[in-house]
Each structure stands twice: as structure tokens, then as C-alpha cells.
Amino acid sequence: xxxxxxxxxxxxxxxxxxxxxxxxxxxxxxxxxxxxxxxxxxxxxxxxxxxxxxxxxxxxxxxxxxxxxxxxxxxxxxxxxxxxxxxxxxxxxxxxxxxxxxxxxxxxxxxxxxxxxxxxxxxxxxxxxxxxxxxxxxxxxxxxxxxxxxxxxxxxxxxxxxxxxxxxxxxxxxxxxxxxxxxxxxxxxxxxxxxxxxxxxxxxxxxxxxxxxxxxxxxxxxxxxxxxxxxxxxxxxxxxxxxxxxxxxxxxxxxxxxxxxxxxxxxxxxxxxxxxxxxxxxxxxxxxxxxxxxxxxxxxxxxxxxxxxxxxxxxxxxxxx
Amino acid sequence: xxxxxxxxxxxxxxxxxxxxxxxxxxxxxxxxxxxxxxxxxxxxxxxxxxxxxxxxxxxxxxxxxxxxxxxxxxxxxxxxxxxxxxxxxxxxxxxxxxxxxxxxxxxxxxxxxxxxxxxxxxxxxxxxxxxxxxxxxxxxxxxxxxxxxxxxxxxxxxxxxxxxxxxxxxxxxxxxxxxxxxxxxxxxxxxxxxxxxxxxxxxxxxxxxxxxxxxxxxxxxxxxxxxxxxxxxxxxxxxxxxxxxxxxxxxxxxxxxxxxxxxxxxxxxxxxxxxxxxxxxxxxxxxxxxxxxxxxxxxxxxxxxxxxxxxxxxxxxxxxxxxxxxxxxxxxxxxxxxxxxxxx
Numbered sequence: 001x002x003x004x005x006x007x008x009x010x011x012x013x014x015x016x017x018x019x020x021x022x023x024x025x026x027x028x029x030x031x032x033x034x035x036x037x038x039x040x041x042x043x044x045x046x047x048x049x050x051x052x053x054x055x056x057x058x059x060x061x062x063x064x065x066x067x068x069x070x071x072x073x074x075x076x077x078x079x080x081x082x083x084x085x086x087x088x089x090x091x092x093x094x095x096x097x098x099x100x101x102x103x104x105x106x107x108x109x110x111x112x113x114x115x116x117x118x119x120x121x122x123x124x125x126x127x128x129x130x131x132x133x134x135x136x137x138x139x140x141x142x143x144x145x146x147x148x149x150x151x152x153x154x155x156x157x158x159x160x161x162x163x164x165x166x167x168x169x170x171x172x173x174x175x176x177x178x179x180x181x182x183x184x185x186x187x188x189x190x191x192x193x194x195x196x197x198x199x200x201x202x203x204x205x206x207x208x209x210x211x212x213x214x215x216x217x218x219x220x221x222x223x224x225x226x227x228x229x230x231x232x233x234x235x236x237x238x239x240x241x242x243x244x245x246x247x248x249x250x251x252x253x254x255x256x257x258x259x260x261x262x263x264x265x266x267x268x269x270x271x272x273x274x275x276x277x278x279x280x281x282x283x284x285x286x287x288x289x290x291x292x293x294x295x296x297x298x299x300x301x302x303x304x305x306x307x308x309x310x311x312x313x314x315x316x317x318x319x320x321x
Numbered sequence: 322x323x324x325x326x327x328x329x330x331x332x333x334x335x336x337x338x339x340x341x342x343x344x345x346x347x348x349x350x351x352x353x354x355x356x357x358x359x360x361x362x363x364x365x366x367x368x369x370x371x372x373x374x375x376x377x378x379x380x381x382x383x384x385x386x387x388x389x390x391x392x393x394x395x396x397x398x399x400x401x402x403x404x405x406x407x408x409x410x411x412x413x414x415x416x417x418x419x420x421x422x423x424x425x426x427x428x429x430x431x432x433x434x435x436x437x438x439x440x441x442x443x444x445x446x447x448x449x450x451x452x453x454x455x456x457x458x459x460x461x462x463x464x465x466x467x468x469x470x471x472x473x474x475x476x477x478x479x480x481x482x483x484x485x486x487x488x489x490x491x492x493x494x495x496x497x498x499x500x501x502x503x504x505x506x507x508x509x510x511x512x513x514x515x516x517x518x519x520x521x522x523x524x525x526x527x528x529x530x531x532x533x534x535x536x537x538x539x540x541x542x543x544x545x546x547x548x549x550x551x552x553x554x555x556x557x558x559x560x561x562x563x564x565x566x567x568x569x570x571x572x573x574x575x576x577x578x579x580x581x582x583x584x585x586x587x588x589x590x591x592x593x594x595x596x597x598x599x600x601x602x603x604x605x606x607x608x609x610x611x612x613x614x615x616x617x618x619x620x621x622x623x624x625x626x627x628x629x630x631x632x633x634x635x636x637x638x639x640x641x642x643x644x645x646x647x648x649x650x651x652x653x654x655x656x657x658x659x660x661x662x663x664x665x
Contacts, residue, residue, distance in 0.1 A: 058664050062455065062456070063452055063455060063662070081459065081460050082458075084457065084458040084459075085458035087456070089453075089456035092665070094449065094452075094453065095449030095452075095453075108363070109453070109457065111360070111363045112363055112364075112454070112458075114458060157456070
């Protein structure tokens with residue numbers, strides 16, 4: 001773990017970063033005192049819709065003001081030209097100059113990033129080639145597919161050779177093929193730049209990232225490496241599958257040794273988090289016998305990020321209630 | 322392009338991303354660095370190309386030239402073959418001075434500048450392209466200045482051609498003698514200097530509105546309103562209210578009056594067109610710069626004194642006041658964009 005107040009070797013650092021919209025009774029705290037510690041590599045930024053991901057990112061890139069706290073990109077104050085020189089940014093649902101061709105757009109972005117005219121043209125062509133868009137370079141961006149637009153957007157954010165790439169939901173609104181393509185390119189890029197990527201598509205984050213930060217209601221709920229998070233969650237969850245899941249889940253919920261029991265929407269199994277795992281193992285056979293239920297499976301899986309995310313969010317929201 | 326790219330790929334620079342020479346481009350550190358201007362120049366170029374279109378320029382020029390054309394086609398009881406070029410230029414100037422102020426560099430010009438500048442920031446913020454722009458290592462001040470300068474350059478070019486063309490139209494309609502056009506140059510120069518002033522004012526207004534408004538249309542409508550109000554509404558107020566205008570000192574807020582005052586300042590400074598009741602009457606009616614009652618014989622078409630000025634303000638004060646207001650609006654526009662929350 002990184003010391004809380006050490007900024008060295010961090011790509012992104014924030015201290016009590018806060019964004020409040022409005023004033024007085026109308027005030028809405030969109031992001032609340034979050035401390036980001038983003039190391040080199042690919043760092044996932046997770047959270048449900050409205051959790052504050054985009055607001056946080058917009059503060060990091062200087063698009064909106066910081067109400068309280070501070071943020072730095074490689075020890076340069078977020079939002080300054082010096083910090084922006086170090087970042088490449090692709091917003092959520094990016095909008096382009098539709099009448100520009102892919103190459104014109106990249107050259108424009110490159111020159112704004114400080115490249116000479118010739119250098120910008122060469123870099124634009126190299127990036128178009130890297131993103132398999134070279135053939136489409138003279139087409140207007142307005143004619144590009146969703147996936148092509150995302151890729152030209154990432155290329156535009158890379159053209160001035162940033163050190164940290166900030167991508168806000170880069171795969172949202174893409175079809176599965178486009179998504180896989182963009183994820184593959186992001187992984188390839190991680191050899192050259194650090195990537196801070198927000199998403200609510202957790203399977204992709206799991207494929208790409210070493211570290212993740214999860215936020216909900218503007219607050220960080222967990223921030224660590226995926227492996228550490230999984231280790232800390234593995235012992236908690238049990239999956240039970242029988243021929244009468246709905247009946248059993250109701251009975252399990254009433255048991256004092258059960259913290260949480262629910263039927264998962266995706267696999268249809270009962271997801272159980274016990275307070276006392278030994279007690280669960282002891283009582284479960286009796287319950288099955290008593291209900292004359294057929295047991296299909298009972299195991300303790302390695303959790304996916306999706307499971308962990310769901311568990312954390314459920315817990316967080318349960319605590320608030 | 323393909324050949325060049327092929328050469329690049331086969332030469333020492335490979336197209337693969339791994340071969341890219343990754344380096345951190347340092348931001349320009351001081352105001353003397355040419356990088357400071359380079360990025361602004363890129364914004365100027367892009368914005369200028371967004372505003373400019375040949376079709377738009379041609380339509381604008383036609384609109385700009387219609388009104389002066391009507392004025393120069395009015396009959397003049399002068400044989401241009403017998404008078405000196407300077408005298409001929411004076412007669413042509415008489416015909417052009419009012420339509421140039423009211424129309425060519427007035428209503429049409431200010432509305433064109435206003436509506437060209439209004440979408441530049443508001444529309445980019447609304448559509449989301451501004452988010453891409455501001456994430457690049459360029460300050461918002463430079464983005465604003467770049468867009469501002471693009472509108473200004475566009476206006477400079479537009480007024481240059483407009484003034485050149487109304488000069489030619491005047492000469493062709495009246496005499497067809499090129500010497501008369503040469504003698505008209507001081508007048509056209511006065512018009513051009515005035516156009517730079519009005520361009521400064523209306524570019525500042527439109528860019529300030531563009532910085533604060535969410536919708537470009539709102540900014541455009543307000544600019545059109547200001548333009549019409551300045552050139553027409555106060556003329557009606559002045560005419561209909563009579564003494565009320567003077568008693569309540571409405572001239573302080575009468576932009577049309579101030580613009581007329583500044584216009585006359587440049588015309589007088591360059592000795593461009595001598596005073597004459599024939600054009601001053603038009604001017605007095607629309608701007609209130611002159612009293613409509615003359616102390617000289619109205620039978621003389623050209624006289625040394627012309628109409629007397631109302632002198633609510635010294636012309637140079639009108640100029641300074643509106644230069645300061647334009648500068649403050651420019652500053653306000655910059656600060657508004659700097660503080661604006663940009664998200665889609």
C-alpha cells in the first residue's frame with residue numbers, strides 16, 4: 001500500500017477532492033473528499049451511474065473547478081497547462097468536429113498539444129495506423145462508426161505524448177466487437193502510458209486493470225489492487241444452487257448466522273455471505289433435508305469484480321438505510 | 322500522401338506505435354516563447370476557417386452593398402467631367418457617408434460580426450468539443466483570444482472589401498474615373514479606421530456573450546437586438562420624445578449617438594468629407610450628432626459650417642469610453658470562459 005500523503009511515483013494524486021454544485025440548501029455534493037492514489041499501469045475507476053466518476057475526472061482535467069481539496073497529475077496541479085501537457089483525455093460520449101477528417105482532427109489536436117506541423121502529421125498517421133484507421137484517414141469523422149470514433153478520440157488524446165491517459169467510459173455505447181477492440185488497444189497502450197479508465201462494465205476493467213478505485217455517492221468505497229480485493233472477499237461468499245432456491249433464500253435470510261442471502265440475477269444461484277461460515281456448513285444439510293431439496297452445487301467461488309462490486313454497493317447502500 | 326507515408330514506414334520512422342519517439346513536450350514557460358503564439362495561431366486558423374465560407378462572404382457583400390448603391394444612384398446635378406478629382410470625391414463621399422455608417426459598417430456589419438462570433442464558445446461548450454479542446458495543454462485564455470482574433474481578422478477582411486467595393490461602386494455610378502477613386506482614399510481610410518473600432522466593440526460584445534450564454538442562439542439574438550436598438554430604436558426615441566431625450570440625458574446610453582460621434586471624429590480627422598447639410602441631415606436624424614436646425618443658408622448645398630453639433634460628448638470621449646467598454650467586455654469574456662464549468 002502507498003502511504004497516504006506520498007505523491008512521489010504517483011500518476012494521479014488527490015487530497016480530499018470535493019465538488020459541490022449549488023449553494024445553501026440547494027447544494028449537492030457530487031464528489032466528497034476523495035483521496036486518489038493512482039500508480040503507473042492501468043487503474044480502473046468504478047462506480048454506478050451518478051457515483052461521481054465523470055465529475056472527478058472533469059476536475060482532474062480542469063474542465064470544472066475543484067470546490068475543496070486538491071489534485072495533482074505527476075505532482076503538477078490538476079487543470080494547469082503543465083498538468084494538461086502530461087495527460088491525454090477522452091471524455092464520456094466524446095463529440096468531434098464532424099466535418100474534419102480523422103487525420104485533420106489528429107493534426108489539429110497534435111498542434112494544440114505543441115507538435116510542429118510536420119511532426120503532427122507524421123504522428124497522426126502513425127496513430128491512425130496503430131488504431132487500424134489509416135484507410136479511413138481522409139473520411140470525415142461524421143461518417144465514422146462508434147468504435148472508430150472512440151479510437152480516433154483515444155488517438156487524439158495520445159498525440160502529444162502524454163504520460164497519463166484518462167479515459168471516461170471509453171467502451172460505453174459500443175457493440176461487443178468495438179468494445180473488445182478498444183479494450184485490446186488500451187491494454188497495448190499500457191506499455192507506453194499509464195491509463196486511468198472509468199467504467200461500469202466491470203468485466204472489462206477486470207481484464208485491463210491491476211488496481212481499481214470504486215466510488216459510490218461521491219465517496220471512495222474501496223481502492224486497492226484487484227488481487228488484494230479478491231483475497232479479502234473470497235472467504236465471504238458461498239454459492240448455493242438447488243431445485244428450490246427461492247424458498248431456501250427466504251429461510252436463509254432469517255438465520256442469525258447469515259449476513260446476506262440473495263438470488264443473483266445472472267446465474268440464478270443463491271449468493272450467501274455468512275456471519276458464521278461453520279454454522280452455515282453445519283445447518284445447510286439439515287435445511288436441504290427438511291425441505292427435501294435437491295442440491296446441484298455448493299461452493300465458495302473466486303469472486304469476479306462484478307460480484308465484489310455488487311456486494312460492496314449493496315453493503316454501502318444497506319448501511320446508509 | 323500515401324506515397325509519403327509509405328516512405329515514412331519504409332524509412333527510419335516506422336509506423337508502429339512502439340517506434341514513436343515518446344517525449345514530454347514542455348509547455349511554453351514565458352510570454353516570449355513562440356510556442357505561446359503558435360497554439361493561439363492554430364485556434365485562430367481553425368476558427369477562421371469555421372467562420373469563413375465564400376458563399377457567406379458573397380451574400381454578405383451583396384447585403385452590405387445594396388443600401389449604398391441606392392444612395393449613389395440618386396441623381397446629382399453635377400457634371401463630373403468638369404470638376405476636380407477632389408471635388409468629385411467629395412460629392413461621392415456625400416452620397417456614401419451616411420449609408421456607410423448606418424448600413425455597411427452599421428446594421429449589417431455589426432449583425433454579421435455578432436452572429437459569426439456568438440456560436441464560437443457557446444456552441445463548442447454545448448456540443449462538447451470544448452471539452453476536448455480544454456483538455457489539451459493550452460490555456461483557456463489562449464482559446465478565447467484565438468477565437469476572438471479569428472472574428473476580428475474576419476471582420477477586418479470583410480470591412481476592407483466592403484469599403485473598397487462601396488468606393489468603386491460610388492465612383493462607377495457617378496463618374497467612372499479612377500482618379501476620383503484615388504481622391505476618395507482618405508474617406509475610405511476613415512471608414513476603415515472606424516470599422517476597426519466598431520469591430521473591436523462588437524467582437525468584444527459577441528465573444529463576451531458567447532462565453533456566458535449556454536445557447537449560441539440567445540447570444541446571437543441579443544447582439545441583433547443591441548444592433549437594431551443602437552441604430553434604430555434610439556432614433557425613434559429621439560424623434561418621438563424630443564426634449565425628453567435631452568432633459569433626461571438619454572444620450573449617455575445612446576450607443577447610436579456615440580458611434581456617430583466617433584465616426585465623425587475619424588471623418589474630420591482625415592479631412593475625408595467636408596461638412597455639408599446634405600449628409601449631415603441624414604446623420605443628425607439617425608444619430609443625433611448634429612442639431613437639425615442650421616445657422617447657415619440651407620440653399621447652399623456645400624457650406625463651410627454645415628450643421629452644428631449637439632456636443633453631448635466630445636467625440637474623443639465617446640471613442641475612449643467605448644474603447645474602455647470594449648476592453649472590459651474582452652476581459653469579462655476571458656474571465657467568464659476561465660471560470661466556466663465545462664462538461665457535457
